[in-house]
Amino acid sequence: MGNKLLNKDIQAYVNANLKTDLHSLLLKKSPFSEVSMHEIVQQIKGKQVAEKKFPFLLQDGIVFPPQLNLEQSSSEKTALYKSEILQGKKFIDLTSGFGIDAWYLSQNFEDITLIEQNAELLEIVEHNWGVLGKKARFINRRLEDFLEENQEIFDVIYLDPARRDQNKNKVFLLEDLSPNILEIKEKLLSISNQVVIKLSPLIDLKYLVSVLPNIFRIDIIALKNDVKEVVVFLSNKNIPEITCNCVNLESGEPSFTFKFGEEEGVHSEYAEPEKFIYIPNNTILKAGVFNLISEKFSVKKLHPNTHLYTSAEKKTDFPGRCFEMEMIDSKNIKKKTQFNIISKNYPLKPEEIKKKYGLKDGGEQYLIFTQSKKGKIILKSV
Ligand SMILES: C[S@@+](CC[C@H](N)C(=O)[O-])C[C@H]1O[C@@H](n2cnc3c(N)ncnc32)[C@H](O)[C@@H]1O
Structure with missing residues (x-):
């Protein structure tokens, strides 16, 4: 991994250049014979990303991986939300990556295992967790091979699959992810009662429910109205209903919970604008529960194709923004x-x-x- 990066002078150079333009820095020669400018810039970039996404890693002795691994990591805020839902004894993250999710999600567990196919990345995670004083088993393997031989039962299995190709195609299928959840789902459910999978906000919920029959919960998680994750929970128990939670973190807005399929058969009432106008947040739009929120919050829709609602009395628990308006x-x-x-x-x-x-x-x-x-x-x- 290169502990040389932790050399005091190199760290001082990294800290002194946190605001320097990285493109121009890359054109310079490294002032240190033992590390390249590319390696230095990777550390600077890591600290810059950490400041916004995972500030708990802004400590002496922490090493950062290449940019792609930083980008693939969850943010501290969404990870914290997920951590509050999960507890038990044994936790395994089968797609550790830089280990941000694993760090938070494992906080209510005693026995923690991280699997990652990228040896260098896992070495960095193991080093950082050592610096921060957290114990876990770090296993550098393809998760398919691990599952093949594994005999253990886990309270929670977590996966945050990587995109197989790095292009930004909007069509999102489980087959395009690594690992392919459809191929391993039976195996996963045979060793855990709760399999939690983080997916892209672009994924279609109806498609998910049709290909993963064991889903019992779906959380649509936004941060300040930007939908970041769709998280699905699978169980080997027979659960007749799927609970969906629309969560808009750091917005002050309440979450909205409904049963998957509840939208079917519900109709909106329509009205011309009254005193208050509501714009549902993006988790509601992602969930597509346009009629259900009209019914649940007693707000009327302005038009079948306009996802704006109105009421004469203010509804303070509406999951979105509310304005007092006039025509x-x-x-x-x-x-x-x-x-x-x-x-x-x-x-x-x-x-x-x-x-x-x-x-x-x-x-x-x-x-x-x-x-x-x-x-x-x-x-x-x-
Ligand atoms: C999106 S990243 C995970 C990020 C992580 N949740 C975090 O918050 O830092 C996915 C990781 O899964 C790993 N991965 C993908 N397929 C794998 C496989 N078949 N076996 C083991 N690791 C795999 C990739 O190498 C990548 O580091």
């Missing part, structure tokens, strides 16, 4: 005023609206351009 005529929009512009189911994009009405971006006020059942409308926050 205005486009003639009454003053030029050069500052607005946050939202366009939903409206022919013009915010940029085009801004240009058309000569508006400035930002400020405290909101303008929503949308459609109700009666036609195009403009709403202004009061």
Whole structure:
């Protein structure tokens, strides 16, 4: 792994260059004969990423892996959320990677095992966990080979599969992941009652339920309204219903829980805008429960294709944003005023609206351009 990176002078150089432009640094010659500039820049990059994604690793003696492994790691905040759900005696992470998920998710377990096929990466994780004083078994193997020989039973098995190809295709199938969950699911369920799998936010929930019949829980996890993960929980017990949780971390918004399939057969009521307008958060949009939230929160929809809702009384538990608004005529929009512009189911994009009405971006006020059942409308926050 190269403990030479931990040399005091090299660490001082890394710390002194945390804000330096890394491209220009890469063009320079390393001031240290024992490490290349590339290796130094990897450490700087690691600290920069750690500051945002996993600040618990900003300590002396921690070594960072190449950028791809940093990018593949979960963030501390989503990992912490998952850690609160899981507990037991024996925990195994079959796709350790840089071990961020494993670090948090294993905190309520006594016996921890990490599997990773990338030897150098696992060596770094083992070193870092040693620095931080946490014990685990670190096994450098393909997880398929490990599962072949394994005789142990685990309380929780965790997997965060890697994308097989690194292109950014939007179509997302389990077969495109490494490992292929469909090939190992029976084996996993034969050695644990709870298999937890982190998947991309792009994955289709109906597809997931159709190919993984043992799902009993799905969590859609967003951080400040940016959907980061879809996490599925599998069990070998016969569970008749799938519980779905829509969680928007650091938003102050309540979570929304429903049973998979509950949306079917529920209808929205429609209305013209009343005093309060609601924009559901992105976990709700991902879950596609457009009629269910109308029913559960007694809010009416503005239009079948507009995912905006309204009510006369304020619903403080709605999973999304709530605005007090009034309808205005486009003639009454003053030029050069500052607005946050939202366009939903409206022919013009915010940029085009801004240009058309000569508006400035930002400020405290909101303008929503949308459609109700009666036609195009403009709403202004009061
Ligand atoms: C997305 S990363 C995991 C990141 C990790 N959850 C974290 O928070 O740091 C997936 C990891 O799984 C490993 N992996 C993929 N397929 C594997 C296999 N068949 N056997 C063992 N490890 C595998 C990859 O090498 C990669 O490091």
